[in-house]
Every structure is written in structure tokens, then in C-alpha cells.
Amino acid sequence: MKVAVVRFPGSNCDLDVLYVLRNVLKVDANLVWHRSFSHNDFDAVFLPGGFSYGDYLRAGAIASHSPSLPTVRKMAEEGKPILGICNGFQILIEAGLLPGALLRNSCLRFVCKWVSLVAENDRTAFTQLLQRGSILRMPVAHHEGRYVNDEEGLRELEENGRVVFRYVDESGKATEAANPNSSMNNIAGICNKEGNVLGLMPHPERASEPILDPCGKTDGLLLFRSMLEFLRSR
């Protein structure tokens, strides 16, 4: 089992993801420059957070034309797990692998804080070990994370269980106050129809060791472990 972490010019969470895979989970993981990424070698791929190409035009817009994206798309079609975290989520959206748009936070500020999320789909490649309805804590750190889609697009996501994570308060309610960027329907993460491509704004890699979490938890690690479980059962 071999996992790729794709580095774009401007990625800055790539080493954190790599650390969790290699040091916490003892997975064979490689950091791969986006221009030399080949799917034949890998079983799964992570698109990490950061500011690829300086967020010019729109966050993720230029990276979505990287020569690595056709490879990512092919892996997605083969059912391999693809996780886009923060800027990685923005890249998946801009590449059309996930629907909708991620626009500037309504507060017009970069938001960096811990948030609570409810897991609404426990059947994706990255959520198999989660219980539907369970509440996780992870940090967000972004300026363009406000999820927007048209009425039909939102309905399609909601009716097919493709909203995987939603911002909630500590009691599990999807309130306006719990929504750090005014995402429509408090959406924090969505998946493709098949459930092997997931994008989310919160950072699971920053919630994967007790020392990183003010509460000493490792909720983010569940996404990584779920992916390993998914790969073992494939």
C-alpha cells in the first residue's frame, strides 16, 4: 500500500500530511512534485492545504490545470481514495471532481480556529470508521472556504448523502454561529457520488495527535485510518 501526497507550488501542509502517514500510521507515503505524479505507483492520493499558485485568480484555479490532475482524475475513476484538504478541496472543486464553489469567507477574514463537525456519511473511503452523527473537532485555517452551489446542486448533494461533514455547535446543531465562513447548509466537506473522492476545509492532519488538540483527542486520524481500512478491504 503506497500513498502519494502531491506538492504544488505554494502547498504548505504537505509535510504535515506526510508526517501523519509516515510517522503516526507507519504507511509507505511519498511526497510527489505535481509535475512528476504518476498514478501507477500509488493506491491513494492526498492533495494538501496551502496556497497553490498564491491563490491567484481563485484558490485552486491554477493548480486544477496541473499535469497531475488528469492522473488524479484517472485514479478517482478507478475508485482509488482521493482526499483534498483545504486548498486540496479547492483544487478538486476547480478541477470539477467535486461540484460547487468555495468563495471568500463572509466575514472577509482569514479564519483560523477549532470547529466542531458532524459526520453525516459513514460510507465514504475516508469515514468508514466514523459513526454517522458523531461529532469531531478539527481546526480550520482558510480565507476562501464558503461553500456555494445552486439550488439544484445543493439538493443533489443533500438527497444523496454527499454532504459528509457539516459545521455544528458542540451539541450537534448546525447553527449560524458554528459556521465559520457562512457556507451554504453549513457544509464543511462533500464527496463524489461513489464516495472515494472527499474534500473538506478542516484539517484532519492537524488533529491527528493528542498533543495537537486542546482536548487531547485525535479525531482527524479517523479519516486516515478509515482510508487504510478502505484500502485493505478493496
Next chain:
Amino acid sequence: MRSFIVEAVIENKPLAKDPEGETVYRDLITKSGYEAVRGVRSGKYLRLTVEAKDADEARDLVSKMFNDLRIFNPVVHSCRITVRMNVE
């Protein structure tokens, strides 16, 4: 071939809130007493210099390129393109 300036303005469709435009309108313009201004939408402006045989060809080329490269996200953005002769 002639040279044209193609200007593109990309802005959020009404379904996507425009907090920047709203803030400029509410906290700067309105509070400064410019009551005749009834609204602001912010956007992104791109100015391209294009070689083409005429204005229509320049517009078509840019329109196609914008769609091919997804310069705007059609789910949430509208894009208005204007063309003029390059006299610079």
C-alpha cells in the same frame, strides 16, 4: 491582424453573496452620505491584449478560452466581456 483590448469582469451571481461589495456599500459609501448609490457588487477584472482579424473574433477567442480554462466558475460567477481597439 489587429490588436484589441478585451476586458472581462467576473462577478458573483445573485445566489452567491458578495460580502466585499456589501461592506464597501454599507460601511463606506452609505455611511459617507452618498445616498444616490443604491448598491455595489465587487468582482475580478482581467484585461487581455489579443491579436485578431476583428472584434468578433477577439471576443470569441476570449470567450472560448475562458470556458476551456474555467477562468470563471459558471455555477457561481457571471462574466461580462467587452472589446475595443488597442490604440495604446
